Amino acid sequence: MKKAAPTKKAAPTKKATPAKRATAKKVSGKKAAPAKKATAKKASPAKKVIAKKPVVAPEKATAAVKGASPVRTVTPKPPTAESRTALVRRARRINRELAEVYPYAHPELDFDNPFQLLVATVLSAQTTDLRVNQTTPTLFAKYPTPEDLAAANPEEVEEILRPCGFFRAKTKSVMGLSKALVENHGGEVPGRLEDLVKLPGVGRKTAFVVLGNAFGRPGITVDTHFQRLVRRWQWTEQTDPDKIEAEIGALFPKSDWTDLSHHVIWHGRRICHARKPACGACPIAPLCPAYGEGETDPEKAKKLLKYEKGGFPGQRLKPPQAYLDAGGKPAPPLGAG
Template identity: 95%
Template sequence: MPAKKAADSGKAAVKKVAAKRAATKAPTDKAPTDKDAARKDAPGRGAAEKDAVSRSAAVGKPESRTALVRRARRINRELAEIYPYAHPELDFENPFQLVVATVLSAQTTDLRVNQTTPALFAKYPTPEDLAAAAPEEVEEILRPTGFFRAKTKSVMGLSKALVEEFGGEVPGRLEDLVKLPGVGRKTAFVVLGNAFGRPGITVDTHFQRLVRRWRWTEATEPDKIEAAVGALFPKSDWTMLSHHVIFHGRRICHARKPACGACPIAPLCPAYGEGETDPEKAKKLLKYEKGGFPGQRLNPPQSYLDAGGRPAPPLGAG
C-alpha cells in the first residue's frame, strides 16, 4: 500500500542516518587528545564534522574549492538516491500549461496551483483561448491561488504575447521566455528544463535556503546563486539538481524546523543541528511521501507512485 511504503521510506531515512553516524564512531586504539576532547565538546558539530568531505566546513576552517565541489556533488548523488522519482511538482501536459502554472505558483503552493489549473485549462486550452478570455472569468478561476488579479493579467498577457510574437507556441530560448509578462529567469528555467530538456537551475526559496545552509554559496541574489551553484556541477546535472534540492527542502530540510535527525545527508551538512536532531522526533516532521502524506501533484509520474507517493486531492475534496 502507498501509505505503508511511505512509512517504510521514512524509517529507511532514519536508519540510514543512524548507520552513517555509527560508521563514523568506530573504536580506535589511539588515546584521545586534547584536540579530540575539544571537538567532542564543541556544540553543534554533530555528524557534520565526522565526514572527511565536510570536516573543513563543519569546524569553520576554510574549505578548498576542490573540497567544496566534491562535497556538493556528493550531496547531489545522495539526494538522487533519496529521491529517484524527483520531478517538477506542477501538473502540465505541454509547455503552455507549464509556463502558465509556473507563473501562477508565485506566492502560493504548487498544490494549490494544481488544484486550480484543471478548470482553467479545460476552459482555455490554448494561448489563443486564454488571450481572448474575459478577465473577470479568469480571475474567478484563479482566485484560490491568491493575487488573482495580477496573475490574471500576467497569464493573459503572456498568452497574447505567445499568439502575437511566437505563433501561439512557447519559445524554447531563455532570451525569448523572459520577455513574456510574468516570466523571469526562474520560470524560464523551469520551462526550459522540464518542457524542452534544456539544462537550467531553478532558484526558488527552497533552493536558496538549502545551498546557503550547505555553504555552496553565500550569495543572496538569485542570479548570483544560480551562477555560483552552476559552477559546481556539470551543466547536464542542473535540472535534476534543482529537483533534488527542492524535494529535500520541502520534505526534510524545512525553513523553520529542519528534520536533521531524519536527514540522510546530515554527515555532509555544515548546518546539522539547526533543527531537530532526535531521530524519532525528527521523523514526525517529515512531509509528503516521506511522512506518508499526499504530494503536490494530482497527476504525478508513475515512478513517484511506485515509490509510495500519493497524489494530491482535487480542489474542494474533503
C-alpha cells in the same frame, strides 16, 4: 724647682657592644656571630592557572543519555576555509545522496505541454503546487490554448484563479503572456531563455523550469527552497538569485543542473525546512555544516517530515513514517508503494 703638672687621667673606655664586638671579631679574622633572621611575612602561594583545553568537535557525535533515542552519528562540520576542490566534492556528493533518496524528483506541477507548464509555473508564485494543480484543470479545460486565454474575459479568469492568491495580478500575467505568445511567437512557447524572460510575469526561475522540463535544456531553478538550502550547506554566500545561479552552476556539470534543482527543492519541502529542519532524519547529515540547527533526535525528527497530499498519478500516498526505511535511511517520500 717647679712641680710638674699632674697628668690627666685617661677617660675610661666604654664597653664594646655585642654588635661592635662582632665587627671586631670579623676584622680580626674570627667567625662572626650569626645575624638574626629577618622576620618577613610569608608570601601567599600563587594560584594555579589551569589552561582550558580547546574545544574540538568529536569525530562522531553520539547521545549518551540513558533512555534517550540515539542521535544520528555525524562527522565534524566542514572547516570555514574549505578549499574549492573540497567544496565541489562535497556538493556533488550531496547531490548524489539526494538522487538516491528522491529518484522520482521532478516538477510537482501537472502539465501536458509547454504552455500549460509555463502558465502553471507563473501561478505557483506565493502558493503551493498542490493548490495550482487543483486550479489549472478548470482553467485549461476552458482555455486550452494561448489564443483562448488571450481572448478571455478577465473577470472570469480571476474567478478561476482566486484560490491561488494574488488572482488579479496573476490573471494579468497569464493573459499578457498568452497575448505575447500569439503576437510574437505564433502561439508557441519559445525554447530560448532570452525570449521567455521577455514574456509578462516570466523571470529566469520560471524560464528555467520550462526550458529544463518541457524542452530538456539544462537550467537551475533558484526558488526560495533552493536559495535557503544552498546557503545552509555553504555552497554560496550570495543572496541575489542570479549570482546564486552562477555560483552553483559552476560547481556542477551543466547536464546535472535540472535534476539538481529538483533534488534540492524536494529536500527543502520534505526534510530541510526553513524554521526547524529534521536533522535527525536527514540522509546528508554527515555532509551538512548546519547539522544541529533542527531536531537531531531521530524519533522527534520523523514527526517533522512533510509529504504532499495528492501524490502523482498511479501512486499510493505514504504516511510520514514511510520516509524512513528499515535501516533508518529516508525513502522517497512520494515513491511508488
